[in-house]
Amino acid sequence: MSLFSEYLQKLALIGSRNSADVDHNRKQVVNITYLLSMLVGTVSAMIFTAQGWLVESLLHWAGAGVSCIGFLLSIKGHSRSARVLFPFACALYVSLCTFLFYGSDSHFPWLLIILAAYSVAGFRVESGKEQLSVCWFALLVFAFNKLFAPLTTGYASKDVQLFVSLATFIAAMIMIVLITGVVVNKLRKLNEHLRYHAEVDDLTKVSNRRKVLAEAVNVFADAVISNQRCCFAILDLDHFKQINDCFGHEVGDRVLQRCAQTMQNAARRGDWVGRYGGEEFVMVLPNTRLQEAFEIMESLRVQIGDLRIYLDDQDAPIAVTTSVGVAEIKDNTLRYEQILARADAALYLAKKNGRNRVEMDLSE
Numbered sequence: 003m004s005l006f007s008e009y010l011q012k013l014a015l016i017g018s019r020n021s022a023d024v025d026h027n028r029k030q031v032v033n034i035t036y037l038l039s040m041l042v043g044t045v046s047a048m049i050f051t052a053q054g055w056l057v058e059s060l061l062h063w064a065g066a067g068v069s070c071i072g073f074l075l076s077i078k079g080h081s082r083s084a085r086v087l088f089p090f091a092c093a094l095y096v097s098l099c100t101f102l103f104y105g106s107d108s109h110f111p112w113l114l115i116i117l118a119a120y121s122v123a124g125f126r127v128e129s130g131k132e133q134l135s136v137c138w139f140a141l142l143v144f145a146f147n148k149l150f151a152p153l154t155t156g157y158a159s160k161d162v163q164l165f166v167s168l169a170t171f172i173a174a175m176i177m178i179v180l181i182t183g184v185v186v187n188k189l190r191k192l193n194e195h196l197r198y199h200a201e202v203d204d205l206t207k208v209s210n211r212r213k214v215l216a217e218a219v220n221v222f223a224d225a226v227i228s229n230q231r232c233c234f235a236i237l238d239l240d241h242f243k244q245i246n247d248c249f250g251h252e253v254g255d256r257v258l259q260r261c262a263q264t265m266q267n268a269a270r271r272g273d274w275v276g277r278y279g280g281e282e283f284v285m286v287l288p289n290t291r292l293q294e295a296f297e298i299m300e301s302l303r304v305q306i307g308d309l310r311i312y313l314d315d316q317d318a319p320i321a322v323t324t325s326v327g328v329a330e331i332k333d334n335t336l337r338y339e340q341i342l343a344r345a346d347a348a349l350y351l352a353k354k355n356g357r358n359r360v361e362m363d364l365s366e
């Protein structure tokens with residue numbers, strides 16, 4: 003089913019140039035609706051043809067043809083006409099089938115519920131008028147069929163009526179499930195995409211400031227509740243401005259990326275690395291004592307110092323160093339910002355004491 007749904011999505015994307023387009027998802031819903039109608043129409047027409055029921059088969063071939071026209075209209079960019087054609091074609095088809103073949107007792111008019119679902123998914127939420135009109139239209143045609151169509155037509159036996167009712171119900175449900183599935187899948191992907199961009203720093207691909215601080219709050223709260231230790235470290239690349247000034251901003255970006263990657267590799271399970279801003283990074287180390295954090299940072303400082311970034315037009319590779327300030331939660335720490343402030347003070351000390359070093363916060 004999911005393979006079919008994936009394939010359907012690919013087909014539905016024909017004619018969509020830009021996935022960031024506002025109308026993209028809606029267009030996909032309209033395309034899928036037509037594709038499914040085409041499929042249902044063709045299969046039904048083939049069954050009716052095999053049974054030798056000429057009028058029904060002609061009607062269903064016509065339905066498949068109209069669906070094909072709707073699909074072509076949609077992929078050629080006539081979205082509005084494509085959206086509006088479906089409700090009218092569907093209402094006409096249901097009414098003809100109900101009046102001519104199955105009667106209102108067959109529950110065939112319930113096929114009109116697809117129209118209501120379609121009106122919700124196929125039209126802009128902003129264009130409420132269109133949405134409401136299609137909904138009202140579907141209800142009116144439904145009522146018209148129920149009130150004025152003969153209960154039975156004599157055309158179809160009770161068994162056929164029952165078969166038509168069941169087939170209609172199953173077809174309607176499959177269409178709704180598939181359309182909803184495609185829309186929900188799209189929304190899930192969109193959600194993941196948005197969350198990724200809300201939490202990850204575009205350049206370095208580590209967590210951004212907002213995300214790492216949110217995790218710092220969680221780690222701090224966990225440490226307080228479970229009476230455990232935790233440490234925060236602030237890392238600042240040394241003389242980074244010189245790298246930018248000598249080699250350009252792009253090279254500076256590459257250096258930031260390599261350093262962030264090294265930090266991420268040094269992070270243990272449960273640690274968080276985030277870009278605090280510019281050439282400054284934060285590491286959140288849950289369940290870690292100050293001495294242990296110092297050793298981790300010392301090792302990381304050496305690894306960053308050992309990095310060599312080669313440039314095409316330069317014989318000697320670029321090297322960079324980093325200064326680090328580390329602080330631990332204390333019994334009297336009330337807010338996570340206090341640990342950050344102490345880590346920042348330790349970083350200031352590391353810069354003052356000559357850079358390329360790690361300093362611990364030893365204040366009481």
Ligand SMILES: Nc1nc2c(ncn2[C@@H]2O[C@H](COP(=O)(O)OP(=O)(O)OP(=O)(O)O)[C@@H](O)[C@H]2O)c(=O)[nH]1
Nearest residue numbers: 238239240241242243244246251252254255280281
């Ligand atoms: N390439 C690049 N540079 C950045 C980015 N963000 C900030 N910078 C640069 O980082 C530099 C930071 O310079 P400073 O704050 O003077 O710090 P520094 O040169 O590293 O000196 P110290 O921290 O004292 O060792 C500035 O030149 C900023 O323009 C970025 O995303 N990419």
